[in-house]
Amino acid sequence: MSSIDYNQIMSIGIYGSAIGLILIGLYAVLMKKHLTKIVIGLSIIDAGIHLLFVAIGYIDNGTAPIFSPKGLEMMAAGKTMVDPVPQALVLTAIVIGFGVTAVALSLVIRLYRHNKTARIDQIKSLKW
């Protein structure tokens, strides 16, 4: 009998990895010099936030919120359906994240064409 139960390990592991992803993405945005890497950092922040959302909606002993024959069978066996609202919100957020990434990448391409480099420390017009 250990003092830390299963639930605590899961919450530390999942919330921890989600927050870790957010921090890694933030680090990339703040420290990296190459614009493509900054865009990748933004995507990693997105992924962390989505993981956090879905993790909050999870219920112990839960199944997917789908009333298929298999799902009803599992419900009869004593499982509960997880919260569908965060999953629907994450579906929206993924699509918006795609839009943000696409526009950011197009701006990077534009900057690259104009300055012949995509590293922010080599773009002369940013120096002052």
Next chain:
Amino acid sequence: MKKVLVILMLAVIGYSLGTSFSTIKFGENRIGDPKEEKNVAAYYLNRTPDELSVANVITAIVVNYRGFDTLGEVSVLFLAATGLGSILYRRRKKGEHPEVITKPASQLLQSGSKLIYPAILVLGAYVFIHGHLTPGGGFQGGAIIATGLLLMMMAYKDFEIRHNVLTWVESIAGITFVSLGLTGLIYGKTFLENFLPTGNINDVVSGGIIPIIYIAVGFKVAAELAGVLETLLSNKEND
């Protein structure tokens, strides 16, 4: 110096996020009994099977209960695709070489993609037609179809999707979505109200307007993503 400051800041952010999320217990049942409808999630879980005959609750939320939100989301995607086109639009100067890779793709990629391409399209169509029964839906199916088109663009340099076709598919899908919503407004009380018979749960033809809207969304998303990929990969020629 900057690195130390950044790591210090990240530590502060991580600590504050961690302490606030450690108070939320992981896996705790916050919905309660769906029959009592104590909160939004319970309401959706309780009402979806009887009211809409849709098996997938997430589809019911995205397309019906929050359908107006999805319409906005699709238009954000449309704006991103349009904005991309206008940001990257550039006239090529005389005698300037295009920025495309001139080396042809390998034989393996060419014949392999020919083999897989139809299967990817069928999978995408399956995912968005069965969006109300299985995990998946219009956005996912559209993204799958766009990956198939991306594969063909990478394998064959002369593979070209005409922008006219994409625009038409996109417009028709968007018009279908909005006109279904307006029909709901005319026949019922609210925008996007379900006016068709809902049928039996777990049938392919069930759920009233939800499958039709998700198929329209699937076509729209596929056309938009293909347009984005086309703009990013190709260089406009205006002679």
